[in-house]
Amino acid sequence: MNSRTSTDDTDTAQADFDSLAIAAARIRGRVIKLSHQARTPHLGSSLSFVELLVYLYWNFLKISPEIAKDPARDRFVLSKGHGITTLYAVLAERGFFSPELFEDYAQAGSPLPEHPSPRCVPGIEAATGSLGHGLSVATGIALASKMNVIPYGVVTLLSDGECNEGSTWEAALLAPAHNLDNLVAIVDFNKWQATGRSSEVTALEPLEEKFESFGWNSIRIDGHDFRQIKSGLATAKKSDKPFAIIADTVKGKGIKMMEDDNNWHYRIPSKEEVDSAFEELGINSL
Numbered sequence: 001m002n003s004r005t006s007t008d009d010t011d012t013a014q015a016d017f018d019s020l021a022i023a024a025a026r027i028r029g030r031v032i033k034l035s036h037q038a039r040t041p042h043l044g045s046s047l048s049f050v051e052l053l054v055y056l057y058w059n060f061l062k063i064s065p066e067i068a069k070d071p072a073r074d075r076f077v078l079s080k081g082h083g084i085t086t087l088y089a090v091l092a093e094r095g096f097f098s099p100e101l102f103e104d105y106a107q108a109g110s111p112l113p114e115h116p117s118p119r120c121v122p123g124i125e126a127a128t129g130s131l132g133h134g135l136s137v138a139t140g141i142a143l144a145s146k147m148n149v150i151p152y153g154v155v156t157l158l159s160d161g162e163c164n165e166g167s168t169w170e171a172a173l174l175a176p177a178h179n180l181d182n183l184v185a186i187v188d189f190n191k192w193q194a195t196g197r198s199s200e201v202t203a204l205e206p207l208e209e210k211f212e213s214f215g216w217n218s219i220r221i222d223g224h225d226f227r228q229i230k231s232g233l234a235t236a237k238k239s240d241k242p243f244a245i246i247a248d249t250v251k252g253k254g255i256k257m258m259e260d261d262n263n264w265h266y267r268i269p270s271k272e273e274v275d276s277a278f279e280e281l282g283i284n285s286l
Helices: 001-039 045-049 051-059 081-092 099-104 134-148 166-177 207-213 228-237 271-281
Strands: 075-078 154-157 183-189 217-222 243-248
Touching: 001 045, 001 051, 001 081, 001 099, 001 166, 001 228, 001 271, 045 081, 045 134, 045 271, 051 081, 051 154, 075 134, 134 154, 134 166, 134 183, 154 217, 183 207, 207 243, 217 228, 228 243
Parallel strands: 075 154, 154 183, 183 243, 217 243
Antiparallel strands: none
16 A cells, blocks of 8 residues: 555656646747747746746745735745746746737837836736846845744745846845745856856856855755755755755756757747747647
C-alpha cells in the first residue's frame, strides 16, 4: 500500500509538472508573438524567467482575480520591468484580464505599456523598469505587512544586472534589520546584461554568500526545473529571515536559436521566426 501511494504521488506530481510545462510553452509563445506584433525588444530577457513565474502564479502565490484587491493577498513585484510581457502573459492566462487587450499591446493609450504601472491592469503591484528599485519596493511592502499586522507574502524577481545597483543592496541590508521573513527575492541569473556578460560588466559572484552576509537565508536552483523551483520556494516559506533564491537561467530559454544569444536583448523576431518558435514549442495559435 505504501509503495502504491508513493507511486501515485509521484505520478500526480509529474502530471502537475507536465501541466506547468504546457502553460510555460503558451507563455513563451505569447511573449514571442507580442514582440513581433508590437516591435518591442527584451525578448531574451523575458524568456529566461517563464518557469519561475508560472510556478509562482499556478502553485505558490496567494493571489487570483477574485482577491486582486484583498489587503491580505500575496504581492509580486517584477523588478526587471523590461520583461513585462511575461507577466502580462501569465496574468492573462490566470484570468486577470482578457487576452483581447493584447491587440493594442505597447500602443499609445493601451492599458498594456512596455513598462508596467499599477494603473494598467489588475495584478500589477508596482511601476518598475528603472532597474534596481524592485527590491526596495518589495521590502517596503513586506514591512507594511508587519506594521499593519496583515499577514501576506511578498516575492520580487530581479535581473542579475540589477544586482549592480546600490539601491538593491540598501534594501538587502534593511530587510533583515526588520526581520522580514515574509520577503523572497529571486534573482533571474541568466548571466547576461544589455551590453555583455554579467561577469565581465560587474563581478557578482558569489551571490548566495553575499546575500547571506547581509543577513538573508539563500539557496541556488535551476530556474527552469519545476521540481527545484518547488523545493526552493518551500524552503523559503519556512525561513525565519528574508530569503534569496539565486535561479540559474538561460537568456532566450525555450527557443534554440535564441538561447544564450544576447542579440535577442534588442532583436525583433520576424513572422517566419515566430512560426518556427511556435512549431518548436508545440503550439498552433494563441
